Amino acid sequence: MTTEAKKRNIPDLLFSLLTGLASFTIILLILGILATLLTESWPAIRKFGFFRFLFTVEWNPVKEVFGAASTVYGTLLTTFFALLFAIPTAIGIAIFVTEIAPNFLKGPIGAAIELLAAIPSIIYGMWGLFTLAPIMSKYIEPALQKWFGSLPVLGMLFRGTPLGIDLLTASVILAIMIIPFTASISRDSFNLTPSVVKESAYAMGATQWEVVKDVVLPYSKLGVFGGAVLSLGRALGETMAVAFVLGNNHRIATSLFDAASTITVTLANEFAEADSDLYLSSLYYLALVLFGLSFLALATAKLFLLRAEKKYSR
Amino acid sequence: MKKILSIAVLAVVLSSSLFAAQAAETLNGAGASFPYPVYSAWAFEYNKISGVQLNYQSIGSGGGIKQITERTVDFGASDAPQKPEKLATGKLLQFPAVVGGVVFVVNIGGVKSGELKLDGSTACKIFLGDIKKWNDKQIEAMNGGMKLPDADITVVHRSDGSGTTAIFTDYLSGVCPAWKDKVGGGTSVNWPVGIGGKGNEGVANYVAKTANSIGYVEFAYAKQNNLVHTKLKNKAGAFVEPSFASFENAAETGTFDPKQDFYLWLTNAPGKNAWPIAGATFILLAKEKTEANKKVVKFFDWSFQNGDAKAKELVYVPLPKTLKDKIRGYWKANGIL
Numbered sequence: 001m002t003t004e005a006k007k008r009n010i011p012d013l014l015f016s017l018l019t020g021l022a023s024f025t026i027i028l029l030i031l032g033i034l035a036t037l038l039t040e041s042w043p044a045i046r047k048f049g050f051f052r053f054l055f056t057v058e059w060n061p062v063k064e065v066f067g068a069a070s071t072v073y074g075t076l077l078t079t080f081f082a083l084l085f086a087i088p089t090a091i092g093i094a095i096f097v098t099e100i101a102p103n104f105l106k107g108p109i110g111a112a113i114e115l116l117a118a119i120p121s122i123i124y125g126m127w128g129l130f131t132l133a134p135i136m137s138k139y140i141e142p143a144l145q146k147w148f149g150s151l152p153v154l155g156m157l158f159r160g161t162p163l164g165i166d167l168l169t170a171s172v173i174l175a176i177m178i179i180p181f182t183a184s185i186s187r188d189s190f191n192l193t194p195s196v197v198k199e200s201a202y203a204m205g206a207t208q209w210e211v212v213k214d215v216v217l218p219y220s221k222l223g224v225f226g227g228a229v230l231s232l233g234r235a236l237g238e239t240m241a242v243a244f245v246l247g248n249n250h251r252i253a254t255s256l257f258d259a260a261s262t263i264t265v266t267l268a269n270e271f272a273e274a275d276s277d278l279y280l281s282s283l284y285y286l287a288l289v290l291f292g293l294s295f296l297a298l299a300t301a302k303l304f305l306l307r308a309e310k311k312y313s314r
Numbered sequence: 315m316k317k318i319l320s321i322a323v324l325a326v327v328l329s330s331s332l333f334a335a336q337a338a339e340t341l342n343g344a345g346a347s348f349p350y351p352v353y354s355a356w357a358f359e360y361n362k363i364s365g366v367q368l369n370y371q372s373i374g375s376g377g378g379i380k381q382i383t384e385r386t387v388d389f390g391a392s393d394a395p396q397k398p399e400k401l402a403t404g405k406l407l408q409f410p411a412v413v414g415g416v417v418f419v420v421n422i423g424g425v426k427s428g429e430l431k432l433d434g435s436t437a438c439k440i441f442l443g444d445i446k447k448w449n450d451k452q453i454e455a456m457n458g459g460m461k462l463p464d465a466d467i468t469v470v471h472r473s474d475g476s477g478t479t480a481i482f483t484d485y486l487s488g489v490c491p492a493w494k495d496k497v498g499g500g501t502s503v504n505w506p507v508g509i510g511g512k513g514n515e516g517v518a519n520y521v522a523k524t525a526n527s528i529g530y531v532e533f534a535y536a537k538q539n540n541l542v543h544t545k546l547k548n549k550a551g552a553f554v555e556p557s558f559a560s561f562e563n564a565a566e567t568g569t570f571d572p573k574q575d576f577y578l579w580l581t582n583a584p585g586k587n588a589w590p591i592a593g594a595t596f597i598l599l600a601k602e603k604t605e606a607n608k609k610v611v612k613f614f615d616w617s618f619q620n621g622d623a624k625a626k627e628l629v630y631v632p633l634p635k636t637l638k639d640k641i642r643g644y645w646k647a648n649g650i651l
Binding site for chain 1: 376499502
């Protein structure tokens with residue numbers, strides 16, 4: 001190599017070094033967070049063990065008995081119901097935008113979805129507390145109770161005084177917050193469907209419904225699934241909006257009208273005044289559990305998206 | 315280019331000299347959020363006459379105790395009094411700074427402020443979930459046959475850990491053995507019933523939005539927002555209103571002892587007119603840092619002399635004179651006044 005070539009290579013070398021450094025910082029950061037969580041929660045891990053911590057319902061700072069069951073349960077339940085409400089809506093939006101809407105509508109609807117994603121979560125929380133919760137407690141929840149309350153098993157979900165500050169309201173807010181993610185990822189996956197295939201289906205006399213059902217959805221279902229799991233990650237970690245409307249209680253809720261608590265809400269609520277070492281350590285332990293949960297969710301999503309990409313790049 | 319450079323240099327020199335001047339006269343404190351408004355109001359006035367800056371971070375009592383124990387601040391602040399043994403291991407000094415308290419707020423159709431009377435035992439049963447409806451005989455008997463609705467009571471409590479909850483649950487533990495047994499006292503507890511709101515504003519909001527509910531908030535918060543409060547039976551057996559007078563009476567009749575580093579939960583004070591759910595908020599100092607402590611004490615001594623009106627304006631209850639004198643004696647005994 002001549003000196004001339006070496007000289008020219010220096011900026012290149014510097015560039016790759018800098019970008020590489022930036023990328024490795026991320027890995028270092030994640031490892032650092034994991035290490036901090038592990039060391040800080042070590043006293044609680046030693047005291048309660050893994051399974052005992054995970055399956056103990058009691059969360060009692062006074063007696064220093066800490067278990068994650070109620071918060072993990074609350075986290076999973078709000079997330080589950082949020083996905084239940086959000087995914088069908090989001091897929092509907094995506095189908096409308098990609099297949100059905102006339103061109104002049106596609107832009108505005110797409111922009112509206114992206115705007116929804118840009119609203120800070122505390123705004124959702126306040127809107128939930130001041131606007132949605134009263135509507136839920138006055139109109140929607142009593143109606144639900146009237147219709148479904150007397151059914152044998154399903155009725156269990158609608159027991160109790162409808163206060164509007166409960167699992168149902170929290171799940172609805174979460175659903176609204178994750179719709180943009182699911183909708184835009186679904187839209188992108190639908191767009192991946194080759195137009196040749198769609199056009200052939202139409203040419204053979206398929207209706208719009210048949211094209212969506214038999215061509216677009218099968219082509220993009222992995223992508224849609226990936227999007228759903230990404231929203232799951234977001235729903236798992238959402239804090240402020242939920243803190244406003246969930247009622248914050250460390251109990252196992254049996255009704256949709258019960259108050260509950262999630263991991264992040266508990267952390268936000270109790271961190272500042274955690275006055276004993278074991279209490280603080282148990283809060284870190286909760287954070288570690290959430291770290292694990294989110295990692296699992298995102299890893300699954302990544303896996304499915306990768307498989308989807310492989311399948312359609314061929 | 316030269317011009318820009320010289321301006322930049324000038325700016326750096328100027329700002330660093332400013333920082334230096336500030337650093338020499340800054341008091342660093344951290345802790346309880348409840349007294350933050352009054353500390354900063356006092357500090358603002360004190361700064362005008364002394365030039366001393368107070369940098370107070372209201373990060374919560376737990377954080378305040380931690381920071382002063384690790385000696386990263388000049389003083390810590392805690393809503394909960396620390397036991398003398400704990401102070402001894404951390405080599406800390408402790409004294410009260412200002413008094414506050416907790417009142418019940420209710421939302422029952424037709425019931426106005428100060429109309430409903432409660433005592434320790436009924437309040438405890440409501441918060442335990444043993445009394446479920448407002449027209450319960452025990453509540454109606456106490457209120458001279460006042461007509462109360464046949465409706466489920468919704469209990470609202472704090473969801474975040476807080477000194478307010480610590481004072482409130484200490485009160486319930488004091489008046490009600492069942493509470494002490496099942497739940498106990500602390501900054502957050504395992505609530506048997508109810509929903510949790512974040513902060514005073516969260517509780518007040520839930521109570522305002524939920525018919526037939528009861529919650530507890532700081533006295534100052536209830537007063538500033540004209541919330542519907544209840545009367546409460548005190549240790550002497552009288553039904554009292556939450557007011558400056560009844561809080562002052564509690565502070566005067568509480569037995570703060572300098573030998574115990576003023577360790578005292580001010581609940582169920584014996585005074586005739588004393589509001590039963592009061593509590594002082596405390597300042598913690600590092601025992602060996604005499605020079606820094608002198609500066610902190612100078613600030614609080616000045617505030618004790620000149621800050622009562624300001625405190626009342628912000629709805630904090632100033633310490634009674636006898637207690638202030640006791641604190642000055644404590645400072646002298648520790649060589650920091």
